[in-house]
Amino acid sequence: MLESRPDNMERITTEEQANEFIADQIEKMQAQIGDKKVLLALSGGVDSSVVAALLIKAVGHQLVCVHVNHGLLRKGEPEQVIDVFGKELGANLVYVDATDRFLDKLAGVTDPEQKRKIIGGEFIEVFAEEARKLDGIEFLAQGTIWPDILESDAGIKAHHNAGGLPEDMNFELVEPVRILFKDEVRVVGKALGLPDNMVYRQPFPGPGLGVRCPGAITRDRLEAVRESDAILREEFEKNGLAGKVWQYFTVVPDFKSTGVKDGKRTFDWPCIIRAINTTDVMEVTVEHLSNELIDHLVNRIITEVPGINRVLFDYTPKPPATVEYE
Ligand code: XMP
Numbered sequence: 001m002l003e004s005r006p007d008n009m010e011r012i013t014t015e016e017q018a019n020e021f022i023a024d025q026i027e028k029m030q031a032q033i034g035d036k037k038v039l040l041a042l043s044g045g046v047d048s049s050v051v052a053a054l055l056i057k058a059v060g061h062q063l064v065c066v067h068v069n070h071g072l073l074r075k076g077e078p079e080q081v082i083d084v085f086g087k088e089l090g091a092n093l094v095y096v097d098a099t100d101r102f103l104d105k106l107a108g109v110t111d112p113e114q115k116r117k118i119i120g121g122e123f124i125e126v127f128a129e130e131a132r133k134l135d136g137i138e139f140l141a142q143g144t145i146w147p148d149i150l151e152s153d154a155g156i157k158a159h160h161n162a163g164g165l166p167e168d169m170n171f172e173l174v175e176p177v178r179i180l181f182k183d184e185v186r187v188v189g190k191a192l193g194l195p196d197n198m199v200y201r202q203p204f205p206g207p208g209l210g211v212r213c214p215g216a217i218t219r220d221r222l223e224a225v226r227e228s229d230a231i232l233r234e235e236f237e238k239n240g241l242a243g244k245v246w247q248y249f250t251v252v253p254d255f256k257s258t259g260v261k262d263g264k265r266t267f268d269w270p271c272i273i274r275a276i277n278t279t280d281v282m283e284v285t286v287e288h289l290s291n292e293l294i295d296h297l298v299n300r301i302i303t304e305v306p307g308i309n310r311v312l313f314d315y316t317p318k319p320p321a322t323v324e325y326e
Helices: 016-034 044-064 075-086 099-108 113-133 147-153 182-191 208-212 217-239 291-304
Strands: 037-041 065-071 092-097 137-141 172-174 247-251 257-262 264-277 306-313
Touching: 016 044, 016 182, 016 217, 037 044, 037 217, 044 065, 044 075, 044 137, 044 182, 065 075, 075 092, 092 113, 099 113, 099 137, 113 208, 182 247, 208 247, 208 257, 217 264, 217 291, 291 306
Parallel strands: 037 065, 037 137, 065 092, 137 172, 264 306
Antiparallel strands: 247 264, 257 264
16 A cells, blocks of 8 residues: 555655654554565665665664665765665665676677666666575565656656566565655655765766766776766865756767877877756756866866866757767
8 A cells, every 4th residue: 555645745845844754654664564574775866765764763674775886886876875874874784796797798788778778677687686685575665756656657757666676576565755756855864864965966867877988888988987977076066066056977988089198199088077957857958167167177087087188068958968978
């Protein structure tokens, strides 16, 4: 019996409302789960992090969190999941570094949709393998939110029930944030004491940095994406743009151009910066950065990121360009 958002439900905007919601959900989850075990795929994104924090409060070690590192996460993300959930909150956390497995499967694959399929399929496989190793799991927790339900009812987006797990894995669902809108999930996450950079995190696609390394992914080019993204995020944070700009990231395309460094010819990749604003992601405008910030970013990226000799800025709105490059 999955909950629907009551028509008269007030929007959760304050800590007090969040605490009320938390207390209510804890009671409901305890009644649903009893003394059984629950499994959760913890990506470190806002929704799954809030679900994990709620379940830790409700059922403690009956929750098993599985964090799959597919090798396409941003710099510092797997470490933060281990620190926050494994160490600070004392969660029962299984960390799987499946980087080699994903990158081996992706080697030489150039088609964007094929890349997405491999990443999604492999993710489910790794997660199911971990689930099979565990005894007595009866529930699967998911970070489904209310817009997911609305979109799937409207036929816009197929909602991934049970995360697309094999049919023999018959878990009952636990969805403690399913009646919330995204902004409410953040208020609840804040009230639960999760770090700001987790709660106010910008959207990040499931296939991760894989779609920002266009064409066949190689480890060195992927590393250039990861390092340049980390520099961009650090500079946005320092300049008060994090949390204000909707989404910002770097892309390292699969072509090289000539450059010169220390009097010698180089032949390296360009790094493209994309920074955009939107409300619904259907239409997107470009965030114009100051000349000073652009100069500083160019300087840091070309000096600190191996393999990059040129920095470009993407001034294209959506439409015609999508947010991601693949
Ligand atoms: P596009 O590129 O379609 O992106 O303009 C719109 C928003 O969706 C995100 N995005 C994805 N999210 N899996 C995801 O979970 C995906 O395959 C995917 N592709 C794009 C993108 O980051 C942007 O916020």
